[in-house]
Amino acid sequence: MELQFLGGASEVGSLGLVVRDQGRTLLFDYGLTPSDPPTYPRPFPSNVDAALISHSHLDHTGMSPLLSRLGKARIAGTAVTSEITDLLARDNLKIARLERYLPPYTHEDILALEGRFLPIERRGTFRHHGIEVNFTPAGHIPGASMFLYRGAEDLLFTGDILRNSTHLVPPAEMLGCDVMVMESTYAGKEHPDRAQTEKQFRAKVTETVERGGQAIIPAFAVGRAQEVLLALEATGLDVWLDGMARKVNSIYLRHPEYLANGKRFRRAVEAVSTVDSPERRRHAVKNAQVVVTTGGMLDGGPVLSYIGDRYKDPKSSILLTGFQVDGSNGRQLMDQGTLTIDGVTIRPECEVLKFDFSAHAGHSDLVQMVRDSHAKKVVLMHGDHREALADAIRGEVEVLLPENGHRFEV
Ligand SMILES: [Zn+2]
Numbered sequence: 287m288e289l290q291f292l293g294g295a296s297e298v299g300s301l302g303l304v305v306r307d308q309g310r311t312l313l314f315d316y317g318l319t320p321s322d323p324p325t326y327p328r329p330f331p332s333n334v335d336a337a338l339i340s341h342s343h344l345d346h347t348g349m350s351p352l353l354s355r356l357g358k359a360r361i362a363g364t365a366v367t368s369e370i371t372d373l374l375a376r377d378n379l380k381i382a383r384l385e386r387y388l389p390p391y392t393h394e395d396i397l398a399l400e401g402r403f404l405p406i407e408r409r410g411t412f413r414h415h416g417i418e419v420n421f422t423p424a425g426h427i428p429g430a431s432m433f434l435y436r437g438a439e440d441l442l443f444t445g446d447i448l449r450n451s452t453h454l455v456p457p458a459e460m461l462g463c464d465v466m467v468m469e470s471t472y473a474g475k476e477h478p479d480r481a482q483t484e485k486q487f488r489a490k491v492t493e494t495v496e497r498g499g500q501a502i503i504p505a506f507a508v509g510r511a512q513e514v515l516l517a518l519e520a521t522g523l524d525v526w527l528d529g530m531a532r533k534v535n536s537i538y539l540r541h542p543e544y545l546a547n548g549k550r551f552r553r554a555v556e557a558v559s560t561v562d563s564p565e566r567r568r569h570a571v572k573n574a575q576v577v578v579t580t581g582g583m584l585d586g587g588p589v590l591s592y593i594g595d596r597y598k599d600p601k602s603s604i605l606l607t608g609f610q611v612d613g614s615n616g617r618q619l620m621d622q623g624t625l626t627i628d629g630v631t632i633r634p635e636c637e638v639l640k641f642d643f644s645a646h647a648g649h650s651d652l653v654q655m656v657r658d659s660h661a662k663k664v665v666l667m668h669g670d671h672r673e674a675l676a677d678a679i680r681g682e683v684e685v686l687l688p689e690n691g692h693r694f695e696v
Pocket of ligand 1: 341343346426446
């Protein structure tokens with residue numbers, strides 16, 4: 287079996303993995319890195335028989351509309367992944383127009399993908415021309431799947447994984463395999479205790495409101511905003527939701543089988559006020575106690591309206607909930623205490639804090655997942671510090687740390 291990363295081998299972003307086995311060619315994920323302008327993986331081979339998308343984060347699915355140009359390939363993932371891919375792809379065309387760069391695909395590609403995407407159940411099996419791939423839940427975000435390809439060897443592609451359950455999603459369900467291709471975002475790093483983090487988060491939100499400020503909570507639209515809403519449920523505060531997360535909510539509500547608790551999620555969504563017009567936004571900017579809104583890294587989106595109104599208010603707070611990539615406004619705020627909006631740099635006087643709501647398995651969970659898989663070989667991908675994890679498992683399994691573009695046998 288021959289493997290080749292088109293992107294995302296040694297970095298978090300633009301993932302794409304080609305697997306060639308017994309005359310078949312498979313592609314796992316095809317993402318982009320949402321920098322400004324975005325960066326893309328290498329082109330895929332034209333003879334792909336099957337393309338499988340693990341979940342609906344941009345670094346895994348962002349380039350999938352291009353797959354519709356593949357002649358006869360089958361394209362598959364869960365229904366949630368398919369619907370959110372469509373939403374993100376349309377949004378990307380809009381961003382490309384606003385930021386004035388050439389989009390990598392067209393509106394026609396998005397429509398063509400929509401027509402060809404084959405939805406597979408949570409624990410379902412994809413079959414096509416002798417190819418068999420079992421789906422198994424990956425935790426992480428609703429609809430996220432691992433793939434077990436039944437080839438010359440059983441190969442498990444993890445996508446992004448979370449071993450614990452969260453408010454939003456049930457945990458990953460590991461399957462045995464010979465070769466495991468595993469994400470390693472948190473190689474060498476552990477998360478703080480989640481219950482403790484949430485307690486501190488709720489206390490800070492409540493404190494902000496009690497001193498007369500607004501708690502502004504930037505959150506990614508896919509997965510994070512929903513997890514935050516569920517974490518805020520117990521506060522009983524006046525919470526507003528703005529941005530694309532609203533559309534993601536309606537997709538999740540249509541697929542409760544992918545949620546930890548569909549009824550609870552519905553209750554949480556119904557308890558928040560939503561911003562669906564400019565008037566409602568004006569009202570929320572002035573009056574909301576708590577706002578959960580995109581963009582999660584403060585590089586655009588409605589969050590800038592809220593910060594623009596409150597940045598001189600020391601009673602308000604900006605509570606970051608996601609990873610802040612180098613070069614993003616969120617990173618700049620954490621490191622230098624400033625934000626650059628439309629070329630103007632401001633220094634918010636609000637309190638700024640970051641909370642770890644990560645949906646990736648931490649280092650020791652990754653090690654445990656390797657053991658649970660009984661794999662003989664582990665290929666580490668999707669991580670900036672893969673060596674730390676490689677060192678921890680090398681005595682037990684053979685470890686490979688490929689680079690993008692390099693073809694290698696497993
Ligand atoms: Zn992800």
